[in-house]
Amino acid sequence: MSALQRGPLTLYLNALRLRCPACGGGPAFTSWLHMLPSCPTCGLRFDREIRGYWLGSYTINLMATEAIWVALCGAAVVATWPEPPWTALEFGSVALMIVVPFLIFPWTKTLYLAVDLTFRPAEEEDFTAPHEAGFQLPRRRS
Numbered sequence: 001m002s003a004l005q006r007g008p009l010t011l012y013l014n015a016l017r018l019r020c021p022a023c024g025g026g027p028a029f030t031s032w033l034h035m036l037p038s039c040p041t042c043g044l045r046f047d048r049e050i051r052g053y054w055l056g057s058y059t060i061n062l063m064a065t066e067a068i069w070v071a072l073c074g075a076a077v078v079a080t081w082p083e084p085p086w087t088a089l090e091f092g093s094v095a096l097m098i099v100v101p102f103l104i105f106p107w108t109k110t111l112y113l114a115v116d117l118t119f120r121p122a123e124e125e126d127f128t129a130p131h132e133a134g135f136q137l138p139r140r141r142s
């Protein structure tokens with residue numbers, strides 16, 4: 001494991017804190033919906049310069065929303081059995097599908113970045129110098 005790579009547990013814990021998964025620095029977000037282009041501490045580019053990079057984050061958001069819906073709806077059906085309030089569950093489900101993706105949005109971005117860093121560790125070219133234009137990271141001697 002290189003100095004640029006943290007263990008998976010550290011990556012995911014940093015992501016759950018909405019910090020840069022690689023270094024734990026931050027903040028990674030300027031607002032609930034706006035992530036910085038790179039980490040202000042270590043300079044890791046959050047989109048890793050790949051087109052469509054955040055599709056993985058949207059997939060995690062969709063899967064997490066559906067899992068939360070199944071858990072809440074299932075609990076409501078079990079709790080109110082034998083006569084579940086189907087109409088309330090229907091409208092509640094629609095509201096849940098609108099609200100939950102917004103509520104979990106930042107975590108799905110940092111968690112996806114942690115997943116990506118787990119399988120594709122950061123390399124020197126994934127980093128920009130934080131807050132210093134023209135600064136370059138020292139090259140690794142081979």
Ligand SMILES: [Zn+2]
Nearest residue numbers: 020023039042
């Ligand atoms: Zn960082």
